[in-house]
Amino acid sequence: MKSFVAFTKKEFTESLRTYRLVVLAAVFLLLGVMSPLFAKILPELLSGVDLGGGIVITAPDPTAMDSWAQFFKNVGQTGMLALIITFSGIIANELSRGTLIILLTKGMKRHTVILSKFLSASVLWTASYLLCLVVCYAYTEYFWPASTLSNAFLAFFSMWLFGEFLIALLIFGGILFGNLYGSLLTCLGVIVTLSLLNILPYVQKYNPIALAGGTLNLLNAQKEAADFIPATIICSVMAVSLLVMSIVVFNKKQI
Amino acid sequence: MTNTLSVKGLSKSFGANKVIDGISFDVPEGSTFGFIGANGAGKTTTMKMILGLLPSDNGEIFVCGEKVSFGATKTNRFIGYLPDVPEFYGYMRAKEYLQLCGEIAGLDALVKSRRISELLDIVGLSGVNKKISAFSRGMKQRLGMAQALLNEPKLLICDEPTSALDPMGRKEILENLKQASRKTTVFFSTHILSDVERICDRVAVLSGGHIALSGTLAELRTKHKSNSILIKFASAIDKEQFVSAAALLMKDAKSVDMELTLRVTDIEAAQRVILRILFSNDILPLKLEVLEPTIESLYLEVAG
Numbered sequence: 001m002k003s004f005v006a007f008t009k010k011e012f013t014e015s016l017r018t019y020r021l022v023v024l025a026a027v028f029l030l031l032g033v034m035s036p037l038f039a040k041i042l043p044e045l046l047s048g049v050d051l052g053g054g055i056v057i058t059a060p061d062p063t064a065m066d067s068w069a070q071f072f073k074n075v076g077q078t079g080m081l082a083l084i085i086t087f088s089g090i091i092a093n094e095l096s097r098g099t100l101i102i103l104l105t106k107g108m109k110r111h112t113v114i115l116s117k118f119l120s121a122s123v124l125w126t127a128s129y130l131l132c133l134v135v136c137y138a139y140t141e142y143f144w145p146a147s148t149l150s151n152a153f154l155a156f157f158s159m160w161l162f163g164e165f166l167i168a169l170l171i172f173g174g175i176l177f178g179n180l181y182g183s184l185l186t187c188l189g190v191i192v193t194l195s196l197l198n199i200l201p202y203v204q205k206y207n208p209i210a211l212a213g214g215t216l217n218l219l220n221a222q223k224e225a226a227d228f229i230p231a232t233i234i235c236s237v238m239a240v241s242l243l244v245m246s247i248v249v250f251n252k253k254q255i
Numbered sequence: 256m257t258n259t260l261s262v263k264g265l266s267k268s269f270g271a272n273k274v275i276d277g278i279s280f281d282v283p284e285g286s287t288f289g290f291i292g293a294n295g296a297g298k299t300t301t302m303k304m305i306l307g308l309l310p311s312d313n314g315e316i317f318v319c320g321e322k323v324s325f326g327a328t329k330t331n332r333f334i335g336y337l338p339d340v341p342e343f344y345g346y347m348r349a350k351e352y353l354q355l356c357g358e359i360a361g362l363d364a365l366v367k368s369r370r371i372s373e374l375l376d377i378v379g380l381s382g383v384n385k386k387i388s389a390f391s392r393g394m395k396q397r398l399g400m401a402q403a404l405l406n407e408p409k410l411l412i413c414d415e416p417t418s419a420l421d422p423m424g425r426k427e428i429l430e431n432l433k434q435a436s437r438k439t440t441v442f443f444s445t446h447i448l449s450d451v452e453r454i455c456d457r458v459a460v461l462s463g464g465h466i467a468l469s470g471t472l473a474e475l476r477t478k479h480k481s482n483s484i485l486i487k488f489a490s491a492i493d494k495e496q497f498v499s500a501a502a503l504l505m506k507d508a509k510s511v512d513m514e515l516t517l518r519v520t521d522i523e524a525a526q527r528v529i530l531r532i533l534f535s536n537d538i539l540p541l542k543l544e545v546l547e548p549t550i551e552s553l554y555l556e557v558a559g
Binding site: 101104255 | 303306308309310326328329331332334336338340341342343344346347351355356358359360361399402405406
């Protein structure tokens with residue numbers, strides 16, 4: 001437990017001094033501001049544009065739902081990409097540089113490394129995501145007061161859960177290959193596979209990829225909570241399995 | 256005398272390449288043990304198996320009487336380890352890094368801060384406040400030494416601690432090692448033989464996956480007793496006179512300036528003959544010496 005606390009402290013120091021924390025917070029703050037702003041001004045920019053030949057775009061008045069659509073699109077794409085890039089080296093760099101050797105020979109357990117890294121990355125992700133969410137909510141309320149959101153908790157929780165899944169995936173890839181490329185390629189490979197699987201209609205309900213942005217349909221009440229519960233469960237199970245597998249593989253790894 | 260480290264029948268292959276082939280040796284408590292071998296001989300592999308970082312194919316390792324098992328780090332509480340190229344977190348300062356190590360090793364807060372300032376003094380980093388990323392190779396090695404000694408280990412394992420250093424850095428590390436060896440058993444690998452002669456009392460030579468030679472330095476010197484005699488003459492005339500009178504001994508001789516080195520089969524008989532010749536020709540040599548074998552000559556004999 002002592003080494004867990006010590007190592008987690010080290011992880012936070014690292015995030016602070018290598019600007020991981022600043023970058024992540026800045027990106028998500030930007031996304032939080034941008035989403036409602038963009039929803040607000042995009043129709044204004046477009047309306048009245050004469051495409052020639054008398055064709056004029058008439059955009060409908062934006063609503064709160066447009067702001068949240070931007071939110072899910074931005075966080076689901078740019079945000080997740082930022083998350084992947086920020087945490088791709090979280091374990092891969094330590095293994096390829098050999099910085100863990102001394103600490104492991106000091107008696108630290110190998111599973112401590114995995115759990116501590118997952119915890120610290122999760123805290124960073126959760127904080128950044130909350131920042132983004134709160135800012136986006138505040139602006140949306142400001143522009144379109146008293147808008148109703150259905151199933152808000154599940155909709156926002158799903159996106160967060162997908163982020164957790166990505167962190168577990170990056171850790172697993174890093175442990176498996178011991179370098180940055182292994183970690184990144186594992187993560188991207190899984191995302192591409194899940195996206196391809198999503199073409200099959202009967203898979204969609206169970207596919208974790210639906211949680212990264214798809215839950216907008218929950219918010220605007222086009223779909224019900226029950227439509228996303230299976231994917232949520234599968235995503236959680238996969239994240240936990242990835243962590244367990246990481247520990248098992250790491251325990252057998254020669255370093 | 257108890258053994259701090261005991262290796263029994265250890266083997267390790269990487270694919271078809273058998274790096275370590277059934278080696279056994281003991282490191283008695285209090286000794287400074289030099290583990291000698293060429294680059295790639297398997298020294299680091301052996302050390303990593305002792306630390307439980309690599310699984311062995313065969314054999315057993317005991318540290319302070321406890322068996323080492325791969326992946327577990329229980330026996331590492333007795334050990335301080337300095338890797339060949341120690342890697343630290345560049346964004347930390349030396350003191351912060353040692354604090355992290357101390358916390359992970361489970362040191363008591365008070366003991367920890369006392370040990371840290373002691374060790375920073377010993378390795379000469381107490382006044383250094385820059386980040387580790389700005390450290391020179393020698394400074395990193397000294398920080399590595401400090402972290403290895405932090406938990407007052409019973410066994411200090413150093414992997415080629417001096418190989419990559421300049422003469423000044425080497426001297427400092429050797430002094431640190433010598434100082435450490437008063438309190439703890441030291442097991443260190445190297446291919447720099449003069450370092451071994453400077454601080455070791457025991458050695459083992461690893462060659463071709465086997466222990467080619469092992470024992471205390473004194474034992475090895477007597478066992479591989481020299482068969483060379485050096486004579487230094489006062490003048491070239493003396494030397495010529497001796498060479499013509501001792502033609503029988505000249506079969507395997509090396510001549511440099513006023514010196515003559517003779518390799519003989521029976522060292523005592525040869526000494527008698529030489530003295531007789533010197534006496535009868537009335538030659539007074541400046542020096543007559545039975546040459547001690549150096550670690551280098553022993554090493555070349557077994558590993559060459």
